[in-house]
Structures are given as C-alpha cells and as structure tokens.
Amino acid sequence: xxxxxxxKPQGKTERAEFEDLPRSIRERLPSxxxxxxxxxxxxxxxxxxxxxxxxxxxEHLAEDLTQExxxxxxRNLDGYDPAxxxxxxxxxxxxxxxxxxxxxxxxxxxxxxxxxxxxxxGARATSGEQGPEQELQAADLSDQIAEAVEKLPESxxxxxxxxxxxxxxxxxIGEIVxxxxxxxxxxxxxxxxxxxxxxxxxxxxxxxxxx
Numbered sequence: 001x002x003x004x005x006x007x008k009p010q011g012k013t014e015r016a017e018f019e020d021l022p023r024s025i026r027e028r029l030p031s032x033x034x035x036x037x038x039x040x041x042x043x044x045x046x047x048x049x050x051x052x053x054x055x056x057x058x059e060h061l062a063e064d065l066t067q068e069x070x071x072x073x074x075r076n077l078d079g080y081d082p083a084x085x086x087x088x089x090x091x092x093x094x095x096x097x098x099x100x101x102x103x104x105x106x107x108x109x110x111x112x113x114x115x116x117x118x119x120x121x122g123a124r125a126t127s128g129e130q131g132p133e134q135e136l137q138a139a140d141l142s143d144q145i146a147e148a149v150e151k152l153p154e155s156x157x158x159x160x161x162x163x164x165x166x167x168x169x170x171x172x173i174g175e176i177v178x179x180x181x182x183x184x185x186x187x188x189x190x191x192x193x194x195x196x197x198x199x200x201x202x203x204x205x206x207x208x209x210x211x
Contacts, residue, residue: 020043020085020086020087021036021039021040021043021086023082023083025039025040026080026082026086027082029077029080029082030077030078030079030080030082032074032077037074040086041070044086044090045066045070047166048066048069048070048090048091048094049062049063049066050165051091051094051161051162051165051166052065052066052069052094052097052098054146054149054150054157054161054165055098055154055157055158055161056098056101057147057150061101065097065098065101066094068097069090069093069094069097072093072097073090073093076093087168087172088168088172088175088176091162091166091168091176092175092176095158095162095176095177098154098158099154102154145195145199148195148198148199149161149195151198152191152194152195152198155177155187156187156190156191156194157191158176158177159173159177159184159187159188159191160188160191160192160195162176162177163188170184170185170188173188
C-alpha cells in the first residue's frame with residue numbers, strides 16, 4: 001500500500017523503517033566512543049545523504065551539506081540525551097542545514113505563505129474527501145518524479161521526503177519542522193496534491209505511465 005494521511009508508508013525498500021541504534025550504543029555517543037561513532041555514521045550517512053539530495057537536487061552540494069551535518073552532529077554529541085531516539089534529532093539538524101542553504105541562496109520558501117495555503121486547505125483535508133495519496137501509491141519513483149519533488153517549496157518538500165521516503169510519523173516530523181501534527185498532516189496532503197499537478201504537467205499520470 002502507498003502512503004496515506006494516517007498510516008506510515010510501507011512496501012518500498014528505500015522508505016522502509018530502520019532500527020535506531022540501541023540505547024547501549026547511544027549512551028556511548030556523548031563521549032565520542034570510536035565504535036559507537038562508526039555505527040552511528042554507518043547507520044545514518046546514506047539516509048541523511050538521500051534526504052539532503054532530494055531536498056537540494058544537486059549531488060555534490062548534497063555531499064557537502066551532508067558532511068556539514070555530520071560535523072555539526074559530532075560537535076554537539078555531548079549535548080545529546082541518549083534516552084531519546086536519535087532520528088528526530090539527526091533529521092532536525094539536517095533540515096536546518098538545508099534551510100540555511102536556501103536562505104543563503106535567496107531561495108527561502110515563504111513559510112507564512114505555506115501556512116496560509118494550509119489553512120485554506122484545512123477544510124478539504126478534514127472533509128473525508130479522498131486525497132491524492134491513493135492516486136500516487138503506485139507511481140514509479142522515476143527521475144521525472146524526483147525532479148518534480150525538487151520543484152516543491154522547501155517546507156512541503158521536507159515534509160514529503162521525511163514522511164514518504166523516511167517513513168517518519170507526523171508527530172516526529174512536527175518536532176523536526178517545528179509545526180504541530182495537524183499542520184504537518186495538512187502540509188503533507190498539500191505537497192502530494194502539488195506533486196500530482198507537477199506530474200500531470202509533465203504528461204505523467206499519477207498512477208504511472210503516460211497521461
């Protein structure tokens with residue numbers, strides 16, 4: 001089944017849930033234990049790079065930003081609380097690094113504008129009307145779709161990628177992007193709707209194949 005507004009995405013390997021590091025390993029991270037750091041890097045590097053790559057759309061830039069994320073993480077490990085899961089903390093820092101890049105390049109999305117769109121979209125999102133998720137569930141994650149994702153505003157893109165590709169809960173995404181769960185659900189639905197429009201403009205049917 002494809003992603004819905006209430007269930008975690010399942011079925012695609014690249015979107016599958018993965019186990020966080022056990023607490024016994026997390027407890028060794030603040031002291032920068034070499035073995036724990038290696039496991040941390042091996043567990044998160046590919047996933048973080050994939051997230052950043054989908055956000056910025058450039059391979060070499062994504063590599064540079066991912067390295068910056070890990071440098072930031074390494075410098076701030078002494079403030080990490082091992083009782084908490086790593087993933088929300090890690091992706092919060094990655095999201096902030098991407099936002100810093102967009103701001104520095106004057107490509108910052110208007111969060112105020114997106115919030116207004118979310119309010120306008122709220123009635124539809126809560127009306128019980130079938131959303132675009134079902135229409136997108138069988139779509140091929142082709143290069144054209146990846147390019148369409150890159151055209152979404154930054155705030156929509158981050159929510160879509162964290163949910164659809166990373167399988168994070170709406171609550172966890174809310175912690176990362178500093179929005180409540182209801183707002184995240186609306187933003188995700190809006191992002192999928194915009195993605196459907198972009199695909200239609202490229203002559204692609206949301207169900208895959210030619211429109």
